[in-house]
Structures are given as structure tokens and as C-alpha cells.
Amino acid sequence: MKSKRLPTQDYIGPQIKTLSILIEKKMNAQLVANGINLTGTQISILAFLYDHQKTVTQKEIELKFKISHPTVRGIIRRLVALNLVETTTSDQDRRQILxxxxxxGQNL
Structure with missing residues (x-):
């Protein structure tokens, strides 16, 4: 017996992705309206760093938030430019960004 395939618009995955994008845009707009020029993702990363109160690797951020390396690198560069985050390299592995x-950033 041949199985029926749902039309593409009935897949829940794309609908969830669209909803996620809309929620993030709304949240970012509310942050800007309140004078906070950071994105929701930037705030989430700052909160993660604050909760850990120690150095965290960039790789940990990538894994925790399921964000690609280049995207995390861009976010971190912007946070460093805003003087909210500091970076160093690991003494044990120079490829690791701490x-x-x-x-x-702590006072934010």
C-alpha cells in the first residue's frame, strides 16, 4: 500500500521556524523600544555567561544555543565592541576562544 504524503505547507517544521522568526523579531523590536540595542540572542548569551560566572568557550556557546561557528563569532565580536564581553585564547589550546x-557586561 502506498503511503500518502502531506503537502509541503502541512509540514510542521517550516511553520515552527516561521513562528520562531516572528517571535524573535517581536522581541528584538521590544528591546529597541525599551532602549536596549541588543538582540534576544545577544542577551541570552550574556545571561548564559552571567549564570556561569567563569570563562566559557565559544564552542560551548555554539553547542548550547545550536548556533554555527561563524554566527557565534559575529555575535561575540559585536559584544566585544560594546565592551560587554572579553575574549582570550586558551593556554592549553590556542584554537579555543574563552x-x-x-x-x-556584569553590570548590565
Whole structure:
């Protein structure tokens, strides 16, 4: 017996992705309206760093938030430019980028 395939518009995956994008856009707009020029993802990463109160690797951020390496790198560069995060490299593995909240990031 041949199985029936649902039309593409009936797949729940694309609908969830669309909903996620809409929620993120709404949240970012509300942040800007409240004078906070950070995205929801940037705030989530700052909160993650604050909760850990220690250095965290960029790789840990990638895995925790399921974000690609180049995307995380861009986010971290912007947070460093805003003096919210500081980066160093690991003494054991120079490829590892270590992240820690700056004083300004902790006070946010």
C-alpha cells in the first residue's frame, strides 16, 4: 500500500521556524523600544555567561544555543565592541576562544 504524503505547507517544521522568526523579531523590536540595542540572542548569551560566572568557550556557546561557528563569532565580536564581553585564547589550546563578561557586561 502506498503511503500518502502531506503537502509541503502541512509540514510542521517550516511553520515552527516561521513562528520562531516572528517571535524573535517581536522581541528584538521590544528591546529597541525599551532602549536596549541588543538582540534576544545577544542577551541570552550574556545571561548564559552571567549564570556561569567563569570563562566559557565559544564552542560551548555554539553547542548550547545550536548556533554555527561563524554566527557565534559575529555575535561575540559585536559584544566585544560594546565592551560587554572579553575574549582570550586558551593556554592549553590556542584554537579555543574563552569568553567572560566584562565589568560593564556584569553590570548590565
Amino acid at each position: 569568553l567572560i563578561l566584562s565589568t560593564q
